[in-house]
Amino acid sequence: MRGPALAFALALAVGPGPAAAQEPSPLAPLLRAYPDQLQAIEGDTLVWRDGTRMTIGQPKPSDEEALEAPGLADIFRRPYRTGPQEGAPTTDPGRFRPAAFFAKIYGDCMRGEVERRLVPVRWLPRHGGGTLRATKENGVAARLQAVSDELDKLPDRFLTYLKPSAGTYNCRKIAGTDLQSAHGYGIAIDISTKHSDYWRWSRSGYRNRIPQEIVDVFERHGFIWGGKWKHFDTMHFEYRPEMLP
Incomplete structure (x- = not known):
């Protein structure tokens, strides 16, 4: 065992006593990011407010295995850095999305659970960007509206990067995989x-040709950017507050 797997195992292995009480779980940022859904982390278990308990387990041995079948322990295996991207990314921070976790929060789109939670977002209303849909769960739609309102105030030279939007909700798999796309959660x-x-x-x-000013706006409101992935996708942003300060 090495790298993220070893660090994670050591963090979970802290014994009882004062040191254990003071040692934060590697998944502690989830509690901050999803306070309405999550209650606590008890050892190797993530406890939901509705009583559901999910075993955290261990990180996969490699990023490749984690991308194919991510678990809870893989969410933070690569840190997401805000600010300008310096050079080509070598990892995929935020792409390790355990399906059971995100479906628990936002629903399973294949069962129609996501679509009924979607609400309209006015995209760049000052510039006629039209209406998009995002989930109301966890305040995502409100956050995306705040992003839109802030982007709408940028100089007109930025419009070419933003309008028309290529879309939000889409119940589909990630290309080349059997994993649910973040678009399928709204x-x-x-x-x-x-x-x-x-x-x-x-x-x-x-x-990358996306201006940093646009990336900064999204990050301020809890969205991570696909331009910081080894498997880069510079048009893509997704609401992942747990990955950000």
């Missing part, structure tokens, strides 16, 4: 494709 948005870059389309490696 927590993600793709901005305009005009200046976007995606790892599956690229023939020359990492490239």
